[in-house]
Amino acid sequence: MSTSRVNWTHLVACLLVAVTAVLLCFGALVTTYEAAMAVPDWPATYGHNMFLFPMAQWLGGPWDLFLEHGHRLLGAVVGLLSLLVAGVVWRTGQRPAVRSLAVAAVLLVVVQGLLGGARVLLDDKTIAKVHACTGPLFFAVAIAIATLTRRAGPGLVAQPRDALLMPPQPRAVAATVGAAALVIAAYVQLVAGAQLRHLDAGIDPLTFRWLIGFHVVGAIVVAALVGLLAWVNGGTASVARRWSWLLAAVVVGQIGLGCAAWVVSWGLPSGLLPESWRLSEAIQARSMTGAAVVTGHVVLGMLILGGAVVLWLVSGGLRDPRTVRSGRVPAVRREGAFA
Amino acid sequence: MSMTHSRIRRLSQLFIVGMALAVSGCGATPPASFRANLVEATKQRLTPDQEKQVATILEAMFGTPDRPCVLPETGLDVAKLRLAAGPVRSDIVGRKNGLYREHCAHCHGITGDGLGPTAAFLNPYPRDYRPGVFKFKSTERADKPTHDDLVRILHNGIPGTSMPSFALLSETQVDALAEYVKYLAMRGETELALMRAFFELDDADQGKLPETREFLVGETLAVVADRWKAAADAAIPVPQMPADIDLAASIAKGRELFYGDKANCVKCHGPTALGDGQANDYDDWNKPIVEWKKELAGTEDRAWASRATGVLAGDALTPRTIPPRNLRHGIYRGGRRPLDLYYRIHAGINGAPMPAAKGTIAPEDIWHIVNYVRSLPYELDGELGVDRPMVARDRF
Structure with missing residues (x-):
């Protein structure tokens, strides 16, 4: 298998990433349109086996039903793909880290499915919040698998073999640590965002103020980390530099979308701006533009997390520093990124 | 265990921390409940038992946010209320329930007290329905708005504020929301009336409101409801602008x-x-808070002032001119x-x-x-x- 010209592991992992991205878009839309309870039962859909629910009713029915049932079907596809990825990873004898991630993906997708079911059966917003936090985590794991299974892997593989034997340079350490911090910050931002998106109308304004403050500070931290990484990786000709700049551009867009999400939801923050800046028209609830902006903000947040994971990996994340410092060459040499 | 494995273990720990953050402060989501008007209760110096009595009466008269009920005297349509109330859900033909919680509660609050999560960020603050006072209507100043007035505001939104237009909702949905706004206003007005009624009790009542139909419905609810019913016939007569006006x-x-x-x-x-x-x-929502704060600053009853200050911190927004x-x-x-x-x-x-x-x-x-x-x-x-x-x- 290792001599095969087609890197099936990587291809299947990429397919998993792509389908998961579509699944996350559906999930974000389900929250935007509050369509989670469009189907009251689970795992069945209005009494039908989920996979046998009439196609015409799904595609031609109400928008909420289309979103929720589509989300379920895509979830099932992602579950099957996760099993396929795990099987291929095992069969091709990937290194332990990749095998662990494949197992994690299967476990996460099962947990995520159960959380989705519990959210519907118990109609519980707390479970919805946890469900919204597990989704991006699964996406991050899928992206890590896809990155680590690249045959001509990124990052270290592009460097001379001697580079592996040299002690890590301070800048390289900063890049790895900074990227790891970015992964954490991007994920925490998604967790905070999930609290805001699944807002419990019973909480008081003070709690909401704290949540917004936390989310804004988180955005500043993410932007600062991305700026730092762009600077640290700027002088190199590595894959990390390209990912850093790409992430910087996406984060700028994300901040813009975050501000736009506020405006389409509640208008301009009139307490902070001159009175003449007030919108002359009332904002439109449930408009396509509003839904696209708010959903786009969530999806872009997940892409930032995915990009941060890639950046971390190409910057030396999951590399064993003891191995590098001791001068030993990493053990697994099959199809992995470090082959 | 290799370093790689230990890193994956650390990532798992990060996931657990993330989950902990996600559910921080929460168990299973408690059922939605109406919040008592603590500002008025504290102003009237009600005891906990008296607050409890008001809450019990209100629940009997108006039900809960998930299951509203009304007496015929209100003239409200329960079918419309049930469409607007409760958690958000929709059925196989796309008919959505829980409209108020989907579209309104994050600003106006579950109780309609204008204390939804987002309220502090908005200028002007979201309307507190409980006093039953509405600004934009076709009736005289002291009258209630007509149902059509509320529908128009919902349909058009309020330009220059955070109140959006719900023109993309169906007529049935907007109609149900307008009905629910009236329901919350009537409930809030009844609550105010009950809390203020303690002031008029005599010794024979032993600090408890009479739980008779005559008092609760005849003297309290019907008074509130009749003013809402009268709005339909209270439209301001408007002479046509002369067609040949210069x-x-x-x-x-x-x-x-x-x-x-x-x-x-x-x-x-x-x-x-x-x-x-x-x-x-x-305005009439902020002025009582300002005046009460002045009163508290001058009172000698420091224990009550301290309790009142706590209530204001949690149940009132900072007054704005x-x-x-x-x-x-x-x-x-x-x-x-x-x-x-x-x-x-x-x-x-x-x-x-x-x-x-x-x-x-x-x-x-x-x-x-x-x-x-x-x-x-x-x-x-x-x-x-x-x-x-x-x-x-x-x-x-």
């Missing part, structure tokens, strides 16, 4: 009235109509139709310092003021040295 002359006359002693619009809206006249007043409207923006919160401006001038704005011109200004003169106000965003004001429309942004 608009330039009408605007000139309106300007004269605007600056004159009779209408005296200039007092608040300012000599430039930029809303820069008197600007230190409060209400600036007079800048009439050169061309943004009319209550509607841009000439008829809407006529209503505002004729009846004033309930809950706001804007007074009623009814009885002071003749109806045809109100039309002149309407025409002048509508011309303001486009007026060339040579006196101010401006040879182009003096829009509001010239101030900045």
